[in-house]
Amino acid sequence: MKHIKLDQVEEKELYPGFIARIIHTKLQSISYVRCLKGAVLPPHKHAEEQVLNLLEGEMNVTVDGRTVHCKAGDVVHIPSNAVHTVTAITECLAIDLFAPQREAYIEYGTRTF
C-alpha cells in the first residue's frame, strides 16, 4: 500500500495556467489539474489514452475538431493520438487519467512503485 497526501506532491505547471500534481503507478498516471480561468491548453496529442474528469468549473474541450462544453460531473474520453485542446471558461479542477503511464510526465510528481 502507498498512502499519498496530495498536498505533499509537488506542483508542476504543465502549460501556462495548468498546474498539476501527478501520481504514476505501473499502469497509469493520474494528474490532478487546477486550470486558471481563461487558460488555453494548446492542441497536442499523445499515444496514451486520456480520461478527463471535471470536478469543478466549466471548460470547452475539443477533440479531433469536435468541441463539447463541460461542467462538473462531466467526463471526456480522449482516444490515443487524438488531437485535443482545452479552454478553461472558469477556474477548474480536473482529474486526468492516462493509460498506460504518461511518458512525458514521468519525471514529475510521485510514484507508487
Add this chain to the structure above:
Amino acid sequence: MKHIKLDQVEEKELYPGFIARIIHTKLQSISYVRCLKGAVLPPHKHAEEQVLNLLEGEMNVTVDGRTVHCKAGDVVHIPSNAVHTVTAITECLAIDLFAPQREAYIEYGTRTF
C-alpha cells in the same frame, strides 16, 4: 471522443452502502463511489491494481493488515491482489481507478469503446 455526463450513468450498489457509477475504457475502469456513513466494505482482493482517490469525507482503509485514516485529498494505492477493506467514518465520495479493467464490474456502468 466520448462525452459522458456522470448523472446519466446508472448507479450500482456494489456492496451495501457503496453506490457506484462506473466507466470502462479499454485499459482501465473508473468508479465514482458514494459511501454511506458507517458502511463497511468487506475484505476482498482482485488482480487489478486500484487507486482510491478520496474527494470528500473520512474513511479508514486497511490493506494487507495496515490501516490508514484518510481525508479528502488522500490517495491510496492498493497493489494487485492485496486484501483490503474500507470503513466509511462519514459519508464519502471517492474515485476508484482500476487497471487493467475491473473484470468483475464490466457488466455495470458505461464504456468508451
